[in-house]
Amino acid sequence: MIPQVLLPLMLPAFALRATAAILRGPPLKDTVLLVSRVILRSLPVVVIICFFCGAMLTVQAAASLAPFGALRMSGLIVGFGGVREVFPLLAGGALASRTGAEIASQLQAMRVTRQVEALEMMGLDPLVLLVAPRLIACVVAGPVCVFAAMVSGLVGGQVIGQFQLGIDRSAMWATLLSAVGVGDLVVGLIKGVVLGFVVGVVACYEGSIVAEGGARGVGAAANRAVVRGMVLVCLSCLGLSALIYGRFL
Amino acid sequence: MTVANEQSAQTPAIELRAVTKRFGPRAVVDDVTLSIQRGRTTVILGPSGTGKSTLLRLATGLLEPEAGSVHTLGVDVFGAKKHELLRLRRRMGMLFQDNALFGSLSVFDNVAFPLRRVQRTAEPEVRRRVDELLQLVGLPELGDRLPDRLSGGQRKRVALARAMALSPELVLFDEPTSGLDPQTSASIDQLIKDTQTRLGLTFVVITHDIESAGIIADDAGLLLDGKVHLFGPRATVWASQDPRVRAFLERRAG
Amino acid sequence: MLALLRWPGATTFSFFAALGRVVAFFAQATVGALRERGGLAAASQQALSLTARCALPVVLVVGPIGAMLAMQSLTLLRGFGTERQLAPLAVAVIVREIAPGFAAVVVAMQGGASIAAELAAMRLAEELDALDGMGLDSRGLVAGPRILGAAFAAPILNALAIVTSVAGAYGMAVLVLGVPRTLFLETMLNGLTPLDVWLSEAKTVIFGMGLGAICASAGFHSERTTTGVGRAANGAVVTSVVFVLVCNYVLNTAIFGLSGGAVALS
Numbered sequence: 001m002i003p004q005v006l007l008p009l010m011l012p013a014f015a016l017r018a019t020a021a022i023l024r025g026p027p028l029k030d031t032v033l034l035v036s037r038v039i040l041r042s043l044p045v046v047v048i049i050c051f052f053c054g055a056m057l058t059v060q061a062a063a064s065l066a067p068f069g070a071l072r073m074s075g076l077i078v079g080f081g082g083v084r085e086v087f088p089l090l091a092g093g094a095l096a097s098r099t100g101a102e103i104a105s106q107l108q109a110m111r112v113t114r115q116v117e118a119l120e121m122m123g124l125d126p127l128v129l130l131v132a133p134r135l136i137a138c139v140v141a142g143p144v145c146v147f148a149a150m151v152s153g154l155v156g157g158q159v160i161g162q163f164q165l166g167i168d169r170s171a172m173w174a175t176l177l178s179a180v181g182v183g184d185l186v187v188g189l190i191k192g193v194v195l196g197f198v199v200g201v202v203a204c205y206e207g208s209i210v211a212e213g214g215a216r217g218v219g220a221a222a223n224r225a226v227v228r229g230m231v232l233v234c235l236s237c238l239g240l241s242a243l244i245y246g247r248f249l
Numbered sequence: 250m251t252v253a254n255e256q257s258a259q260t261p262a263i264e265l266r267a268v269t270k271r272f273g274p275r276a277v278v279d280d281v282t283l284s285i286q287r288g289r290t291t292v293i294l295g296p297s298g299t300g301k302s303t304l305l306r307l308a309t310g311l312l313e314p315e316a317g318s319v320h321t322l323g324v325d326v327f328g329a330k331k332h333e334l335l336r337l338r339r340r341m342g343m344l345f346q347d348n349a350l351f352g353s354l355s356v357f358d359n360v361a362f363p364l365r366r367v368q369r370t371a372e373p374e375v376r377r378r379v380d381e382l383l384q385l386v387g388l389p390e391l392g393d394r395l396p397d398r399l400s401g402g403q404r405k406r407v408a409l410a411r412a413m414a415l416s417p418e419l420v421l422f423d424e425p426t427s428g429l430d431p432q433t434s435a436s437i438d439q440l441i442k443d444t445q446t447r448l449g450l451t452f453v454v455i456t457h458d459i460e461s462a463g464i465i466a467d468d469a470g471l472l473l474d475g476k477v478h479l480f481g482p483r484a485t486v487w488a489s490q491d492p493r494v495r496a497f498l499e500r501r502a503g
Numbered sequence: 504m505l506a507l508l509r510w511p512g513a514t515t516f517s518f519f520a521a522l523g524r525v526v527a528f529f530a531q532a533t534v535g536a537l538r539e540r541g542g543l544a545a546a547s548q549q550a551l552s553l554t555a556r557c558a559l560p561v562v563l564v565v566g567p568i569g570a571m572l573a574m575q576s577l578t579l580l581r582g583f584g585t586e587r588q589l590a591p592l593a594v595a596v597i598v599r600e601i602a603p604g605f606a607a608v609v610v611a612m613q614g615g616a617s618i619a620a621e622l623a624a625m626r627l628a629e630e631l632d633a634l635d636g637m638g639l640d641s642r643g644l645v646a647g648p649r650i651l652g653a654a655f656a657a658p659i660l661n662a663l664a665i666v667t668s669v670a671g672a673y674g675m676a677v678l679v680l681g682v683p684r685t686l687f688l689e690t691m692l693n694g695l696t697p698l699d700v701w702l703s704e705a706k707t708v709i710f711g712m713g714l715g716a717i718c719a720s721a722g723f724h725s726e727r728t729t730t731g732v733g734r735a736a737n738g739a740v741v742t743s744v745v746f747v748l749v750c751n752y753v754l755n756t757a758i759f760g761l762s763g764g765a766v767a768l769s
Contacts, residue, residue, distance in 0.1 A: 048748075081572075097611075105733025108733070112729055113349055113729060114345045118349040123335035219624060219736045222737055227613045241574065242574065352730070
């Protein structure tokens with residue numbers, strides 16, 4: 001048994017082992033399939049969530065700015081705050097709740113039904129065969145989701161600005177994009193990779209550890225993967241933003 | 250057979266020396282010393298929850314004991330390096346209680362899995378070998394089905410075919426007849442017996458099914474409260490007058 | 504071609520069918536729970552355990568968001584030379600949007616998934632059938648208290664989220680970025696009315712009921728397999744997170760004015 005004090009170190013240790021497993025050649029076909037599956041399953045959620053969030057931000061910004069007669073500036077707030085913070089964060093949240101939960105419950109179900117032991121009995125390493133492809137899939141899907149989140153969030157803002165607030169179409173686009181620079185896209189890429197990695201590691205970890213047995217254990221693993229994934233997504237978003245944007249303040 | 254294998258053929262298939270395994274405060278396996286011979290079917294009997302499954306997992310290195318040593322096929326399981334342990338496991342096959350078939354793969358792909366992933370066998374050879382194995386377990390027609398479209402007995406047969414895929418020297422069975430109806434149990438017993446006689450492998454079976462043990466066992470052991478109560482040739486065990494052995498074999502409460 | 508035409512129709516239809524099923528389930532379950540003796544007590548107990556399990560995740564999620572909000576708002580406001588507006592702006596956004604939205608998302612993730620998984624596991628173990636077999640109302644007895652519990656717990660967690668998020672913003676603005684402490688504390692309530700707080704709380708009650716019903720229904724109607732339990736939990740989380748954000752937009756539009764009017768509540 002592992003002493004209680006060492007428990008917080010388990011996740012980083014697992015992250016290291018999982019990363020090392022990536023270098024030991026995970027099965028190519030599974031990896032390609034998982035990458036496409038993770039992207040296809042997460043993208044709709046990301047797009048829907050961020051579209052409505054962009055819309056909501058626009059309504060909220062308009063409500064705050066209208067008293068100052070600065071309704072037209074609402075696009076700026078959405079473009080600035082959305083692209084820098086809100087959309088990447090929600091992309092990470094969507095990834096955690098869609099893919100993270102799925103990976104954790106899938107791996108845990110394989111463990112409960114002893115399929116993982118069956119692999120070990122064949123002399124195969126589940127870390128290479130099961131964990132590494134899923135981790136790669138998350139790391140690839142991360143940036144894709146972040147960019148999709150930015151685009152659909154901005155489109156959400158545009159649609160509300162144009163049709164609900166009655167702002168001129170090209171003016172709305174111009175204000176939305178006026179605060180977005182190439183640097184923000186690079187930051188989005190970095191955030192995407194980090195968020196994908198965090199979500200993937202947490203999900204695989206929760207799916208691999210022995211906690212509760214049986215069907216309840218499967219649900220509990222999914223649950224922990226989502227919540228812990230979301231918490232770590234928020235903390236790493238803050239960390240990255242503070243590191244990157246904090247320097248230019 | 251290679252020279253090394255012939256030499257190691259002298260050693261027992263599984264040898265446990267003073268092995269103890271605890272879950273929390275309870276010793277599930279308590280100071281067990283046991284030697285299982287090659288080329289025979291050995292059945293370990295015992296009521297549920299007496300550490301039978303734990304014994305199997307100790308023999309394969311899936312669980313680690315608190316004390317004692319385990320030698321399987323001549324290899325010191327807990328003194329071995331990780332890659333040595335993985336290589337040892339490839340010389341064993343295991344049938345899990347709930348079969349542990351890969352749910353997303355067809356019957357054919359399940360049986361082919363160890364051939365493709367472990368041995369990296371060429372595809373025509375995989376096809377030939379899988380057909381042979383499905384023939385062996387009496388399911389030549391069902392290669393395309395998914396596991397959850399099979400009956401319990403059919404699933405058990407697929408699991409046996411998969412366990413036999415890498416031509417193991419030792420096959421471990423965890424409760425092979427639990428959850429099956431009496432008739433299906435009998436046919437699985439027959440399959441195990443026939444396969445063992447035909448191939449002369451070492452089979453180790455964990456079960457609480459006395460009827461099944463009576464058919465397949467060459468040697469038998471009774472595990473009670475984490476200790477080996479009695480071990481020997483089946484006839485000896487069956488003839489024992491020890492009250493606890495009699496109680497178990499005659500399915501009396503007590 | 505026909506398939507292409509059929510898809511949107513079929514999707515829309517199944518969406519409304521599912522919506523109808525959740526609404527009907529919600530009604531049966533909550534009415535059943537309120538009729539049951541001790542139903543309210545069971546609901547309060549669910550609310551307490553949910554609050555306890557969600558409190559830490561809420562703090563950990565919303566705190567950093569408050570800090571991020573302060574950091575980026577300050578950058579934006581400096582561009583206009585209106586840094587003094589930071590505290591009222593941040594607090595207003597937190598109370599109106601961030602706290603209720605993310606408190607509900609955490610409840611959906613932590614509580615929703617566990618509700619769905621728990622009920623699905625009970626379905627698998629035939630516990631729900633056993634209740635029905637005894638002539639008891641399994642919806643009212645098992646699902647109802649959990650739905651009501653989510654509705655009770657959400658506003659409590661929202662209050663917690665407001666406090667931590669403002670603390671996060673304060674920490675970033677005052678302790679890290681050097682905004683004067685007195686300025687922050689004196690102006691922070693300027694952008695807010697009591698009505699905003701009540702509306703924020705009311706929103707989370709609606710979120711809680713909705714996501715409770717979605718998750719309980721997903722667990723209640725799950726497949727009877729081990730993978731079915733996982734699938735119920737996953738589906739429930741995603742659906743309820745999307746529900747919270749879509750619902751948030753709809754409620755905002757209703758509260759802050761429709762069709763370009765953009766009436767600020769003041």
